[in-house]
Amino acid sequence: MLVRKPINVGLIGFGTVGSGVHHLIARNGAVLGQRTDLDIRIKTVCDLDTARVKERAPGVDPVRDWKRVVADPEIDTVVELIGGMDPAESIIVESLSAGKNVVTANKKLLAEKGERIFALANGGSASLGFEAAVGGGIPCIAALKSGLVGNRIRSVMGILNGTTNYILSRMQEESLSFEDALADAQAKGFAEADPTFDIEGYDAGHKIAILSMIAFNKRIDYSSISIEGITKIGAFDIEYAREMGYRIKLLGIGKRDGERVDIRVHPTMLPLRHPLASVENEFNAVMITGDMTGPVTLTGKGAGSHPTASAVVSDIVRIALRPASPEGAIRFDGDASYIRPGERVSRYYMRVHTEDSPGILANIAGVLADHRISIASVIQKESELPHVPLVIMTHEAHEEGLFAAVERINAFDFVEGDATVLRVEDYQSDGADDE
């Protein structure tokens, strides 16, 4: 009988994902062994809450001190699933330094402070896997890093946060307000009690930072990323978008523009034919546009115990199958240079609430014309309200001019509050967008 090669895993963190990894290996270990000749064993589980380990994984004897995992000479691969900055960083650094492979789902650490970790993984005798950090069960890191390795990447963008996509889907499908959709997401377990990190776009920011580092091979300063969340999106905007044939999605976007990059997170108007427009509910999706492939889109569940465990296990296996060839992490060719936000060009959706009196449209159109922004379409409906919504879609314009115009429009006496502005992301199926 064939003897399978044992791979001893030390699992640090036994929450949703950690217990999913344990369950996956218990359930699918035989098929994994058949496919890979590996016998993957969770040798040690480390968690401060030893009771939940004993409950969910009977027979596993948990430890509370992660240093015992890193110091164990029998452990081949350390899986870090506690998240956050510390002690996650120490766990990863000490494990890699000790020659142990590391698999992590820690997007925040890699996005904000990954450089030292990537350098250790590139230079040493151990591998770093982080498929689970972006897109849950979607193998998007491997697609970008390996599948499209022969491409210069023009752009990578995606629906990278399931909470916000679920909220926008509910607003779209059931005409809910943002607040009601958020409450629904919380009730269904798709949003945390404190949803700030998701709804303000920070989680998507971490993920687009990681994807952009791989795509462009440049060090990205996380604080340089412009991040807008979805809290200003109203039922009005969802409804107007639908009328005009668009969907509103929170996108993380990384684009190459010559030698510079443009990285941002914001709610975006997508025409219905855009591959990301039809990705609904808790699903995530990543669209990578390579100069050779054109657009390649991957869609699947972006979070959850089992999908994320699938990504963790794919890293454990891939690394174990090339023991003599540690897999480098992200290779950097210097620091990224960024385009100024004002240089960005797109079409825009603008919603502004105004008094219902003559000459207002002329005033607003005049301001846009002053900034050389031409109007593609206008929707203004009869209304009983004292302030009526006016929606304008522009042709392509620089952000600089658009925001200068919006500042002047917001200052008009007849305008109530501030205009809501959304960028439109158009889709070229040939992917030949910049050369």
Next chain:
Amino acid sequence: MLVRKPINVGLIGFGTVGSGVHHLIARNGAVLGQRTDLDIRIKTVCDLDTARVKERAPGVDPVRDWKRVVADPEIDTVVELIGGMDPAESIIVESLSAGKNVVTANKKLLAEKGERIFALANGGSASLGFEAAVGGGIPCIAALKSGLVGNRIRSVMGILNGTTNYILSRMQEESLSFEDALADAQAKGFAEADPTFDIEGYDAGHKIAILSMIAFNKRIDYSSISIEGITKIGAFDIEYAREMGYRIKLLGIGKRDGERVDIRVHPTMLPLRHPLASVENEFNAVMITGDMTGPVTLTGKGAGSHPTASAVVSDIVRIALRPASPEGAIRFDGDASYIRPGERVSRYYMRVHTEDSPGILANIAGVLADHRISIASVIQKESELPHVPLVIMTHEAHEEGLFAAVERINAFDFVEGDATVLRVEDYQSDGADDE
């Protein structure tokens, strides 16, 4: 300065894909080197048409005899792009036997006669890569084989042939007949002068055979796959599908049903919310449903010089980065057992042309009732024609009963010609379809 590791490639076949590989390496060699520390060099190009090699790749000195490539001790990786059975099989077998890595796009050979090749690749010191055999620039083989390695795969299905998808998209969008859409595809270079291989579904059959072998780890007998092409789809069907909220797509489908599998190619009715319903024109897509991930869908260009070259180069790189750990091909756990086609269960679309006289619907409905098939909806419109189309959507039923009923319906005097029957493929976004 860092010395990059040279990888010498022997390229056999310099048609569309071969010249694309040459162009990709010439154009993106620097970024490849930066990402991988490999210096990929095309050392030799082998093609019977040496003139086209000299024209498209000035400076490359072509050879006409593939044995010179396989015998060259300096060549690390042989790229087989001539297609067909012979001498492609000899090239691959002799290369692997000589310890050379092989990268191929040859779906026909792998699907119909791959066993010897897979066994050689599993046992030896060389690797076999065949990402380019399915889905062009979409890294779907890697996603299935590595990204979802921890999953028991419930099903893999996809739009695997760009020619037929282009034709169906033209019929859909421009209400063209099959013949006119085919002529348009030929004019645009999306269909061959002799389109049989594509439109009869054989190409999709090869691809679903390969995907199913990986998904289920079973040897698949290509001749056991039921294959139907798109030649019987009429403008009528496209129009009725649209009215009812469906798209018609040619799908390759591989499903696991307990210990048995069900593998087939046929035109399929997809509800609009199905991830494959919105994949248009020359795009391909693969949806893999894992027990851990749920549905994961990959979409992109399924053919063409540059997308396919991207897949070839990803294989060259991945194999070169693990020199001491040859990558096994597909691991088999025995021969597949197949479900009998009659055991399949789905909903069905049926179009039948009948005389316009009383009692006909009652007769047809009676036959369906005899076979315990219940009707979900009926469309019959007023018409000037002597034979009017009657369209029936059924609830779920076994194929056995459905086809027995259709045989009786076709035999009615008042029925003109044979009924057109299409299977409906429903979509469960939770992927929890069989356990």
